[in-house]
Amino acid sequence: MKDDLEDRLRPIRAQLFPRQLLLELQDDSLKGQVLRGSGPEAVSIDLPLPPLTCLDGQPLEKEPLGDLIGDLLVRDGLLDAVVLASLPEGAAQWRVLEWPFEAIPDDPIQALRTIDPPLNLAVPLSEATIDLRPLPGSTPRLLMAVTPRKLVDDWIDVFNLAGVQLERLAPAESCRLAAVASLLEAAPEDELAVLIHPLPAGARLLLLRRTEPVFDWPLPEDDDALVREVSRCVTFYRRRDSSIRRLRLLLSAPLSSQDNLQDALGVRAEILTPEPFGSLVLQGLAMVESAR
Numbered sequence: 001m002k003d004d005l006e007d008r009l010r011p012i013r014a015q016l017f018p019r020q021l022l023l024e025l026q027d028d029s030l031k032g033q034v035l036r037g038s039g040p041e042a043v044s045i046d047l048p049l050p051p052l053t054c055l056d057g058q059p060l061e062k063e064p065l066g067d068l069i070g071d072l073l074v075r076d077g078l079l080d081a082v083v084l085a086s087l088p089e090g091a092a093q094w095r096v097l098e099w100p101f102e103a104i105p106d107d108p109i110q111a112l113r114t115i116d117p118p119l120n121l122a123v124p125l126s127e128a129t130i131d132l133r134p135l136p137g138s139t140p141r142l143l144m145a146v147t148p149r150k151l152v153d154d155w156i157d158v159f160n161l162a163g164v165q166l167e168r169l170a171p172a173e174s175c176r177l178a179a180v181a182s183l184l185e186a187a188p189e190d191e192l193a194v195l196i197h198p199l200p201a202g203a204r205l206l207l208l209r210r211t212e213p214v215f216d217w218p219l220p221e222d223d224d225a226l227v228r229e230v231s232r233c234v235t236f237y238r239r240r241d242s243s244i245r246r247l248r249l250l251l252s253a254p255l256s257s258q259d260n261l262q263d264a265l266g267v268r269a270e271i272l273t274p275e276p277f278g279s280l281v282l283q284g285l286a287m288v289e290s291a292r
Contacts, residue, residue: 019081021073022282024172025088025155027054028200030069033278034081035286043278044076057091059154066161073164083159084168086281087152089199092131092145092171094216095119099140108132108142123148131171135212136185143213145171168285173206173213175284179274180250181211190245194234194265197252197280205230207237214241223257231264252280 022040023032032045047068053061073079097112105111109130116125129152131145152169159166176197184193193208196219203226207215215237219226238244249269255261262269277283 019078020167021078021081021083022277022285023069023083023085024279024281024285025054025085027057027088030072031278031282032072033282034076034078035084040276040278040282040286042276045072046278047072054088057088058151059158062154062158063161066158069158070162070164073162079164082165082167084170084285085155085159085166086170086172086175086285087147087155089172089197089204091151092147092173093121094173094213095121095144095146096135096212096214097132097142097144099142102140104134104140104142112144119146121146131174133174136210145174147171170285172281173216175281175287176206176252177211177213177284178287179280179284180208180272181287183250183272184208184211186210187248188246190243191248192234192237192241192244192246193248193250194230195250195252196230196255196261198255202226203255205233207233209241223255223260226255227257227260227264230261234265 020035021032022035023030023045026049028049028051030045030047030049031043033043034041049065053059053065059065073081099108109132112130112132113125121128123146125146127149128146129149131147133143135141135143155169156166180195187193187210195206195208197204197206202221203219205215205217205219206213215233217229217233219229234247247265247267249262249265249267251258251269251271254271258269272280274280274283277286
């Protein structure tokens with residue numbers, strides 16, 4: 001009788017006290033934590049994935065991956081939770097668009113597909129999932145993230161196999177940008193932010209003017225090569241934009257080459273601490289959701 005009552009109350013409790021699971025997808029790992037109300041609980045999912053389960057953001061073993069996610073949610077009593085997930089690194093490509101007309105239309109994604117501008121993307125816009133976000137400024141500009149539709153559909157299949165409710169799939173990069181936006185939105189106009197995100201092999205460099213990404217580049221794994229490549233990219237961008245007078249170095253996690261990097265750029269690094277979130281991506285995923 002008690003079990004029957006619990007089963008009947010569970011959907012009512014889920015509606016009254018909804019739980020959201022923030023899930024960071026990577027080629028080699030899963031990380032997740034529950035978001036309840038305005039704050040997160042402790043990280044409850046932090047698990048490596050077998051090699052070639054995912055590759056370049058694409059789930060290769062959909063059924064085992066779906067089973068694993070479903071088992072983890074059963075283990076943690078989260079089958080009634082709504083899942084907000086970030087796509088793996090590199091799944092999306094970015095472009096900043098200067099809108100060619102005075103106003104952005106009501107359906108800019110359809111308008112963009114109709115115009116089909118030459119953007120040098122890996123996938124045609126007709127075969128892509130498009131995410132658009134307005135950028136501040138006096139002229140209409142948009143930050144566009146483009147992901148192959150097949151990749152997005154494959155991840156939807158994974159969550160369907162897991163038997164969970166997927167509410168959102170967001171590019172990891174957009175989540176990280178949301179997490180650092182408050183640090184950068186009031187930056188001086190002559191400042192260039194150098195954001196480095198370490199990866200299992202190498203790192204990712206993102207240069208930003210305030211909250212606008214202006215340059216994105218992969219970095220090598222070797223410490224000396226990484227420092228040289230960051231210096232080269234910063235020098236290249238400063239040649240393009242002579243208004244840059246100061247740098248700000250942001251690291252999403254400590255780097256073994258941090259001291260040499262600070263010496264090369266002439267600026268102290270700031271280590272971004274997303275606590276109580278398990279990562280900048282999870283923090284930004286929660287912020288992206290709250291802003292909707």
